[in-house]
Amino acid sequence: MTQGETVSTTFAKSVAEGIAGSLSGVDAELARRYPGDPGTRQPVHTVYVPADVITPETVGEWGRSALALLDAHAPDAGALADVLGMDTALAGPVHERIRAKLRREPVEDLRIDFEDGYGARPDDEEDAAAARAAQLVAAACSQGADGPAPAYAGIRMKCMEAAVRDRGIRTLDIFLTGLMEAGGLPGGLVLTLPKVTYPEQVTAMVGLCEEFEKARGLTPGRIGFEIQVETTQSILGADGRATVARMIDAADGRATSLHYGTFDYSASCGVSAAYQAMDHPAADHAKAVMQVAAAGTGVRLSDGSTNVLPVGDQAQVHDAWRLHHGLVRRSLARAYYQGWDMHPGHLPTRYAAVYAFYREGMERAGERLAAYVGKAGGDVMDEPATARALSGYLLRGLDCGALDVEEVAAASGLDRAELDRLAGR
Numbered sequence: 001m002t003q004g005e006t007v008s009t010t011f012a013k014s015v016a017e018g019i020a021g022s023l024s025g026v027d028a029e030l031a032r033r034y035p036g037d038p039g040t041r042q043p044v045h046t047v048y049v050p051a052d053v054i055t056p057e058t059v060g061e062w063g064r065s066a067l068a069l070l071d072a073h074a075p076d077a078g079a080l081a082d083v084l085g086m087d088t089a090l091a092g093p094v095h096e097r098i099r100a101k102l103r104r105e106p107v108e109d110l111r112i113d114f115e116d117g118y119g120a121r122p123d124d125e126e127d128a129a130a131a132r133a134a135q136l137v138a139a140a141c142s143q144g145a146d147g148p149a150p151a152y153a154g155i156r157m158k159c160m161e162a163a164v165r166d167r168g169i170r171t172l173d174i175f176l177t178g179l180m181e182a183g184g185l186p187g188g189l190v191l192t193l194p195k196v197t198y199p200e201q202v203t204a205m206v207g208l209c210e211e212f213e214k215a216r217g218l219t220p221g222r223i224g225f226e227i228q229v230e231t232t233q234s235i236l237g238a239d240g241r242a243t244v245a246r247m248i249d250a251a252d253g254r255a256t257s258l259h260y261g262t263f264d265y266s267a268s269c270g271v272s273a274a275y276q277a278m279d280h281p282a283a284d285h286a287k288a289v290m291q292v293a294a295a296g297t298g299v300r301l302s303d304g305s306t307n308v309l310p311v312g313d314q315a316q317v318h319d320a321w322r323l324h325h326g327l328v329r330r331s332l333a334r335a336y337y338q339g340w341d342m343h344p345g346h347l348p349t350r351y352a353a354v355y356a357f358y359r360e361g362m363e364r365a366g367e368r369l370a371a372y373v374g375k376a377g378g379d380v381m382d383e384p385a386t387a388r389a390l391s392g393y394l395l396r397g398l399d400c401g402a403l404d405v406e407e408v409a410a411a412s413g414l415d416r417a418e419l420d421r422l423a424g425r
Helices: 013-022 024-033 058-073 077-084 086-104 125-140 165-181 199-216 245-252 263-267 283-292 313-335 346-374 382-398 405-412 414-424
Strands: 045-050 109-113 151-154 189-193 225-229 255-260 301-302 338-343
Touching: 013 024, 045 189, 058 086, 058 313, 058 346, 077 086, 077 313, 077 346, 086 109, 086 346, 109 125, 109 189, 125 151, 125 165, 151 165, 165 199, 189 199, 199 245, 225 245, 245 255, 245 283, 255 283, 263 283, 263 346, 283 301, 313 338, 313 346, 338 346, 346 382, 346 414, 382 414, 405 414
Parallel strands: 045 109, 045 338, 109 151, 151 189, 189 225, 225 255, 255 301
Antiparallel strands: none
């Protein structure tokens, strides 16, 4: 058959039109439920600091403490390579970038904690702490913030369970009201709803957001929140149905991410304290369910943390670093690009793992993207979905400081705008 020759068909035009009509509802539902990645920066970690100890200097202090620990226990690239088993050629730029990051932006996402890290306090004390938290977040997110500031900041309130519900709602109200009085809700605001067990609790949180928006004249949908997966009921309900997808649905577009809570979830599964960890089979099951439920929805994922701290003598610090580094690398390989850090000493190995992950794959990702764009073939034939993943990989490396625009352009032949387009941003 030659080009331009008429082909024979059997279906009348009305057949396709009829199918389009019958599937129009499904088309709309797919677009609503699965909008894809929001195309914004995702922090590589979240740092939790109890509300009673947070100060305007906390972020800078974490950076200085982490840098001092790095100087003491891995002062140069060779030492870092020895501790973490990293290739020496890779360790050089990684070590240099860690040092720069700890000075410039040691914490990417700061959460002021009013839940487990804070506990039960007299109402007047928590009221004052919530008002102070609003002042700190407003100052940290302002353009004129003194010292290093996180790109994202907010609070973790108490959960929606009956015993602490009223207190959590009041703290949220004081905090958001304080932000409005300080100039409005900052762009990097993040709220965390912990210990969710039923979708109805998510619906209640949506109601609070809606009421605040109406009262303050905000655009509907302006306030979003994270959902913490810390209970067995958040994975499997009493009726035997998977719960995570129902929670995302209940959030009505306001859920920004799902955060796995290592220790609460492990404990709720009956895992002994000595075996509660990010790589326990119970954790892997929960995170796999979270991953499938969130896929395509625009809701992002965050892994949990380790409670093994890099403190003590050098051998203890190195052991804790190797553990943390390995866990972070494991999460990255499983497409969990964010996690929690509980101590300043976790920052060097957080950034070591993240930076090595992006730097060691940059050249190959760039080559594959260049071949895809130029349709040049090569030893791997990539599809549009893989091109999106490859460009997203490079963009995440750029966002956190692992990669520079110039070296990504040299590897791929693409600038930031072209990467954004391929990633669907």
